[in-house]
Amino acid sequence: MVGAQAIIADIVPPRERGRYMGLIGSVFAVASIAGPLLGGFIVDNLSWRWVFYVNLPVGALAIVIVITRLHLHTPSIRHRIDVLGAALLSGGVTALTLFTTWGGSQYAWSSTTIVGLGVVGVLLLGVFVWWETKAAEPILPLSLFRSRVFSVANAMGFTIGMAMFGAIIFIPLFLQLVYGASPTSSGLRMLPLMGGLLAAAILSGRAISRMGRYRVFPIVGTATLVVGMFLLSLLNVGTAPWLASVYMLVVGVGIGLVMQVLVLVVQNDARPQDIGVATSTATFFRSVGGSFGVAIFGTIFATRLADQLAHFPQSVTARLGSGVHLSPEQAKHLPPAVHADFLQAFAHALHGVFLFGMVLAVVPFLLSWLLKEVPLRTTLAPAAELTTEEAAAAATPDERVLAGTG
Secondary structure, three states: OOHHHHHHHHHHOHHHHHHHHHHHHHHHHEEEEEEEEEEEHHHOOOOOOOOHOOHHHHHHHHHHHHHHHEEEEEEOOOOOOHHHHHHHHHHHHHHHHHHHHOOOOOOOOOOHEEEHHHHHHHHHHHHHHHHOOOOOOOOOOHHHHHHHHHHHHHHHHHHHHHHHHHOOOOHHHHHHOOOOOHHHOOOOOHHHHHHHHHHHHHHHHHHHHHHHOOOOHHHHHHHHHHHHHHHOOOOOOOHHHHHHHHHHHHHHHHHHHHHHHHHHHHHOOOOEEEEEEEHHHHHHHHHHHHHHHHHHHHHHHHHHHHHHHHOOHHHHHHOOOOOOOOOOOHHOOOOOOHHHHHHHHHHHHHHHHHHHHHHHHHHHHHHOOOOOOOOOOOOOOOHOOHHHHHHHHHHOHHHHHHHOOO
16 A cells, blocks of 8 residues: 555655545545455355455456556665664554553453553663664654654544544444344445545545645544544444444545545655655554554443443353353344343443544544645655746645735
């Protein structure tokens, strides 16, 4: 993904790049629909192992296309790979991800394992930051964070990743448990979310290329995401399927309006030689945010569900266990009375998950107001290298008036 976005940044000026980022977002949305559908079909009809085997011919086809169709000029410059920086960053993030995943579920928060993971994660990231100031070619140049645009955009990406991945992962589980949908059917029922994402990504990308402005889209997108998360928190056992689809559509539109725009923002702000690392950093923060979101939301869900099941008769809890790892297929075979009570407990636990997602989505909404509007360049040259005429052409109408050139 990072390679594709960096290649586009290398050959398409920022002013026109919004269109292409919208198309990338739409391809991502289509793939996100096709993936669960194909995966559900394979699981239903073959074996879960084929979920991995099926990627082999797809990957081989992608390699053939890249080799035969992608012809790029690659200057022969020797680089020093920041192996130590990569190891420190990977170790620190892994430790903190396990900290949030295992804490409160597999281990008590005060256990040696959890405390140790937290301490190790913080120490490794601290050493990583120190090392990046010494490395000849740092894997993540800290100088990038001197830009407010870069820092705000990545903070937004991190929190949006937490809210988006953390909450959306529970939607198929809701569809399968409450509506009794099969894995394939639950993938189909996610179409409104992906359709909203696809339409919003394409239309916002085209609008950015036409207007040359982007700031309004993260503001509107994050506000829409807050509303969508609140609507998801209203899901319960009696919610009509069409209404759940409307809620998912709102979430999809919110994500589509902001997700690809953040990549465009950091690319437009970065120097040409930093576009690759700026793009990868934006993707990295969003992905790590998603990992933390899945872990934290899972802990919230498990805790709330366990609290609900604690009120059940002992004869029922003996059959359900913690309920967290109960599969939709197992839930179907519960006695009718137990099944009904379990679904109510499940919906109540999910309510807290989506409410937390709504509160979390407020953070990028507030950050979006701090996102500076940097005029999108109409050439591939950095702002500092533009001639007077080119700078005037890249400026907004208001800026041209103030400069006396409009």
